[in-house]
Amino acid sequence: MSTMLDTYQDSATIKSLEREQSTYLKAELKAGFPRYIETRNHELKIKTNIIDVGSISTNELNACLDLIDHNLGAIYARLHGPTWKMDKIKEMKDSGLIYILLKDNSTEVSSKLAGFLSMRILVDGDLSVLYLYEIQLDKAYQNNKIGSQAMKHLSTIPDKINMNRRYLSRFYPLDGISLTVFSDNLGALKFYQAQGYKFSKMSPRDKKLKDKTVEKPPYYIMIKYSSAAYL
Numbered sequence: 274m275s276t277m278l279d280t281y282q283d284s285a286t287i288k289s290l291e292r293e294q295s296t297y298l299k300a301e302l303k304a305g306f307p308r309y310i311e312t313r314n315h316e317l318k319i320k321t322n323i324i325d326v327g328s329i330s331t332n333e334l335n336a337c338l339d340l341i342d343h344n345l346g347a348i349y350a351r352l353h354g355p356t357w358k359m360d361k362i363k364e365m366k367d368s369g370l371i372y373i374l375l376k377d378n379s380t381e382v383s384s385k386l387a388g389f390l391s392m393r394i395l396v397d398g399d400l401s402v403l404y405l406y407e408i409q410l411d412k413a414y415q416n417n418k419i420g421s422q423a424m425k426h427l428s429t430i431p432d433k434i435n436m437n438r439r440y441l442s443r444f445y446p447l448d449g450i451s452l453t454v455f456s457d458n459l460g461a462l463k464f465y466q467a468q469g470y471k472f473s474k475m476s477p478r479d480k481k482l483k484d485k486t487v488e489k490p491p492y493y494i495m496i497k498y499s500s501a502a503y504l
């Protein structure tokens with residue numbers, strides 16, 4: 274499948290179309306996400322702040338990079354070498370990205386970054402998807418259902434975008450939500466599978482070697498399809 278983004282070669286036009294998609298995405302996220310995420314610990318108040326990449330401050334971006342480093346820095350360094358952070362920060366500034374900052378508003382004084390999600394709409398092979406670039410929670414906030422609540426709200430977004438006639442008059446409907454997960458990140462793999470994500474046809478797969486051992490690719494691509502009614 275191709276979208277309007279494939280039809281034009283010139284990069285200024287592509288950028289402008291990406292900006293337009295990102296405006297639709299941000300509007301649906303703002304409508305679809307509650308101001309506060311419910312958590313297992315009822316004393317925790319996690320506030321959602323939905324902003325586009327152009328509006329995120331350097332401090333916030335660095336705090337997001339620190340979370341990635343604390344959670345997955347060892348895997349990134351092993352797979353991409355010691356300079357992985359330079360590539361990551363570049364990726365984190367990709368045009369069209371929308372961030373959902375999760376701030377701990379439990380106390381009057383603090384507004385600590387508890388985690389974040391980042392995403393954009395893109396074409397992956399023949400699929401048009403909402404691509405989740407990151408979901409990262411500070412270790413102190415993990416296992417409180419914040420991640421699964423955020424994913425639950427996110428899962429409603431493709432269908433909502435697909436019901437928007439103005440969006441559909443400009444772009445192909447979204448096939449679903451896609452994401453990349455390191456094959457060594459077993460916790461996250463289990464987490465996504467529990468949310469109904471499956472390996473995408475675009476995903477690298479395990480290889481069975483002659484000696485019957487299994488060689489895992491560095492990462493998998495997973496997808497949760499939109500409801501078929503809109504496709």
Ligand SMILES: CC(C)(COP(=O)(O)OP(=O)(O)OC[C@H]1O[C@@H](n2cnc3c(N)ncnc32)[C@H](O)[C@@H]1OP(=O)(O)O)[C@@H](O)C(=O)NCCC(=O)NCCS
Pocket residue numbers: 344345407408409410411414415416417418419420421422453454455458459460461463464467
């Ligand atoms: C993965 C992550 C987003 C999950 O969010 P969370 O709020 O901690 O997860 P939840 O409390 O919603 O857990 C939901 C279920 O996911 C599973 N799960 C989550 N994290 C897990 C882990 N590290 N190991 C094993 N299972 C895990 C559990 O089965 C849990 O179910 P249960 O407690 O009801 O049995 C969060 O732990 C995180 O930020 N991890 C580090 C960064 C990361 O790996 N991000 C994903 C990159 S692809």
